[in-house]
Amino acid sequence: MALTNPARFGAASAAGLTRSRASRRQNLSGRVVEGLLLSALAVSLLILVVLIVHLFQRSWSVLDSGFGDFITGTLDASDARTAGVGQAIRGTLFLAVIVAIVAFPLGIACAIYLEEYAGDSRIARILRVNVRNLAGVPSIVYGILGLSIFVKFAGGLTGGRTVIAGGLTLSVLVLPIVIITASEALRAVPRSIREGAYGVGATQWETIRSHVLPSAGPGILTGTILSLSRAAGEAAPLLLVGGITGLLRTGDQSLWEQVTKGGFTSMPVAIFSYARQTGSDFRAVTAAASLVLLLVVVLLNAIAITLRNRFERRW
Amino acid sequence: MSEAPTQTSGAPAVNLRLSAKRRRSDRTMKWLFGIAAVLTFVITLLILYVLFADAWAFFWQVEKAKLWDIGWFPRRGRFDIKTLFVGTLIVSGIAMLIAVPLGLGSAIYLSEFARPRVRRILKPIVEILAGIPSVVLGYFAISFINPDIITNLVGGANKAFNFAAAGIAVGVLTIPIVASVAEDALRAVPMSLREASFGLGARRATTTFRVVLPAGISGVIAALILGVSRAIGETMVVAIAAGAVGGGLFSVDPFQPGQTMTAAMAALGFGSDQIAGSGLAFQSLFFLGFLLFVLTLLLNIAGDRLVRKVREEY
Numbered sequence: 001m002a003l004t005n006p007a008r009f010g011a012a013s014a015a016g017l018t019r020s021r022a023s024r025r026q027n028l029s030g031r032v033v034e035g036l037l038l039s040a041l042a043v044s045l046l047i048l049v050v051l052i053v054h055l056f057q058r059s060w061s062v063l064d065s066g067f068g069d070f071i072t073g074t075l076d077a078s079d080a081r082t083a084g085v086g087q088a089i090r091g092t093l094f095l096a097v098i099v100a101i102v103a104f105p106l107g108i109a110c111a112i113y114l115e116e117y118a119g120d121s122r123i124a125r126i127l128r129v130n131v132r133n134l135a136g137v138p139s140i141v142y143g144i145l146g147l148s149i150f151v152k153f154a155g156g157l158t159g160g161r162t163v164i165a166g167g168l169t170l171s172v173l174v175l176p177i178v179i180i181t182a183s184e185a186l187r188a189v190p191r192s193i194r195e196g197a198y199g200v201g202a203t204q205w206e207t208i209r210s211h212v213l214p215s216a217g218p219g220i221l222t223g224t225i226l227s228l229s230r231a232a233g234e235a236a237p238l239l240l241v242g243g244i245t246g247l248l249r250t251g252d253q254s255l256w257e258q259v260t261k262g263g264f265t266s267m268p269v270a271i272f273s274y275a276r277q278t279g280s281d282f283r284a285v286t287a288a289a290s291l292v293l294l295l296v297v298v299l300l301n302a303i304a305i306t307l308r309n310r311f312e313r314r315w
Numbered sequence: 316m317s318e319a320p321t322q323t324s325g326a327p328a329v330n331l332r333l334s335a336k337r338r339r340s341d342r343t344m345k346w347l348f349g350i351a352a353v354l355t356f357v358i359t360l361l362i363l364y365v366l367f368a369d370a371w372a373f374f375w376q377v378e379k380a381k382l383w384d385i386g387w388f389p390r391r392g393r394f395d396i397k398t399l400f401v402g403t404l405i406v407s408g409i410a411m412l413i414a415v416p417l418g419l420g421s422a423i424y425l426s427e428f429a430r431p432r433v434r435r436i437l438k439p440i441v442e443i444l445a446g447i448p449s450v451v452l453g454y455f456a457i458s459f460i461n462p463d464i465i466t467n468l469v470g471g472a473n474k475a476f477n478f479a480a481a482g483i484a485v486g487v488l489t490i491p492i493v494a495s496v497a498e499d500a501l502r503a504v505p506m507s508l509r510e511a512s513f514g515l516g517a518r519r520a521t522t523t524f525r526v527v528l529p530a531g532i533s534g535v536i537a538a539l540i541l542g543v544s545r546a547i548g549e550t551m552v553v554a555i556a557a558g559a560v561g562g563g564l565f566s567v568d569p570f571q572p573g574q575t576m577t578a579a580m581a582a583l584g585f586g587s588d589q590i591a592g593s594g595l596a597f598q599s600l601f602f603l604g605f606l607l608f609v610l611t612l613l614l615n616i617a618g619d620r621l622v623r624k625v626r627e628e629y
Contacts, residue, residue: 136618290455
């Protein structure tokens with residue numbers, strides 16, 4: 001542009017002057033652009049801070065007095081004084097255990113097949129596209145799947161609207177996350193590691209077990225933690241498979257009966273129940289429950305991300 | 316090893332055959348992994364079957380006029396799809412108004428301007444944003460975004476529930492997806508392009524907007540598409556913050572309550588007045604699910620293609 005500017009071909013000093021002016025202007029606009037971009041990032045991070053501060057403020061009355069009652073209390077969306085999250089915490093723990101039992105081995109096995117055995121065959125490519133698409137399916141659609149398969153079709157095995165059906169539904173939901181992160185971890189293990197094992201006569205499975213999996217361990221672990229935090233925060237699919245909103249009576253059921261027959265709730269489902277109630281008492285209970293859930297989930301994510309960054313090996 | 320080989324000449328003959336046990340376990344494991352992989356495909360087929368069977372039944376039983384009537388009141392037999400479509404459109408539109416500038420801005424800053432150390436600290440925090448449970452943001456929408464921001468700025472806004480509050484909260488959930496997909500795309504643009512631009516005397520801002528962004532444009536578009544897909548599928552924020560739980564009249568006012576496809580599904584599926592079992596209203600859940608699944612699938616496939624394109628180009 002400057003080359004076509006006839007002014008530049010006048011006096012040398014004049015040209016120098018225009019250039020320096022232009023560059024100063026450009027510098028300023030550059031600064032402005034950088035400032036705008038930085039403020040976009042700052043606003044995004046500020047939202048997280050405002051959210052946490054707001055939750056603290058709103059839940060202060062609960063945190064300050066009666067936090068013990070709140071954390072052990074029952075799900076009761078009719079009386080804010082007795083409402084708590086004891087059953088919800090237990091429900092979320094049950095769900096997490098089921099996800100760990102079902103989704104982790106399945107997801108890791110699938111990732112091993114895709115990365116170690118399948119190669120670049122047509123089937124492998126279809127399976128990979130399929131997993132990526134599953135990761136993008138809205139969570140409520142998994143709720144419909146859970147309702148039809150785990151509650152209705154296999155209701156005899158799961159007991160219908162139980163925590164087992166809920167856990168299986170969440171397992172299917174997080175399966176793509178486990179598979180994708182585990183695949184990435186396996187792909188990052190260099191071939192020379194595998195060749196070392198083959199060289200001393202190991203079979204493929206022995207190579208995977210003794211060399212590939214240990215090297216990919218931290219990456220796989222990151223994925224499993226991320227999937228747990230996702231499962232802990234999901235409410236929509238649980239509403240469809242029977243997560244209890246409103247009032248949950250556990251009574252004097254044994255643990256086994258609770259799991260196989262009784263209704264269940266979880267932290268996000270309880271928050272949904274309480275958020276629908278009006279009145280400042282319930283606002284405080286909702287804020288307290290949200291704060292507990294948010295801190296747990298953020299902590300899990302932070303652990304996962306730190307693990308990944310720390311053990312991200314450059315081979 | 317087990318069978319002692321008879322030695323014939325100087326060098327010992329080594330048995331290279333695997334023992335039967337090791338061969339068997341190798342084969343078994345391969346099969347087990349393969350079954351796990353095929354299972355993921357079965358899940359997709361099951362989703363399709365489950366959704367399609369009842370969606371089809373619903374579509375043939377419902378009076379077609381009821382699909383384009385006024386308002387979505389499934390329990391009264393009124394299934395106006397356009398009410399929900401418009402709701403979804405409004406919420407995801409508002410969400411993108413929030414997520415595009417903030418998400419893209421963050422991505423460009425992290426990829427082009429931030430020093431490596433700053434980036435190492437800030438990027439994980441953006442990723443943590445992705446982990447905020449949607450119920451928490453739904454609550455944030457009704458207890459902060461709506462009363463403290465929207466009703467202060469817009470006089471006639473509904474004080475309890477409206478699309479705008481839900482849309483902003485959904486936007487917050489969409490920021491990290493837009494940011495991380497776009498950042499990956501921008502970082503995939505080779506350094507040599509930037510160096511060439513710097514070599515011609517271009518400043519960083521010029522290089523970013525004239526060279527790097529055009530080069531990574533398909534990835535940036537992918538980020539937007541995947542963001543829209545996420546916003547359309549978001550359920551709990553809308554279920555909590557947009558109101559209209561039982562049903563909604565047709566409304567295009569973003570400051571009034573209303574329903575989206577996802578919120579309508581959540582409302583159909585839970586609560587004491589659950590209409591589980593049979594019936595047209597229950598089947599409409601599957602019909603909506605099918606529409607939602609197809610819509611997000613198309614967006615995801617398009618986004619996925621574009622992401623891959625960036626990677627292949629460089």
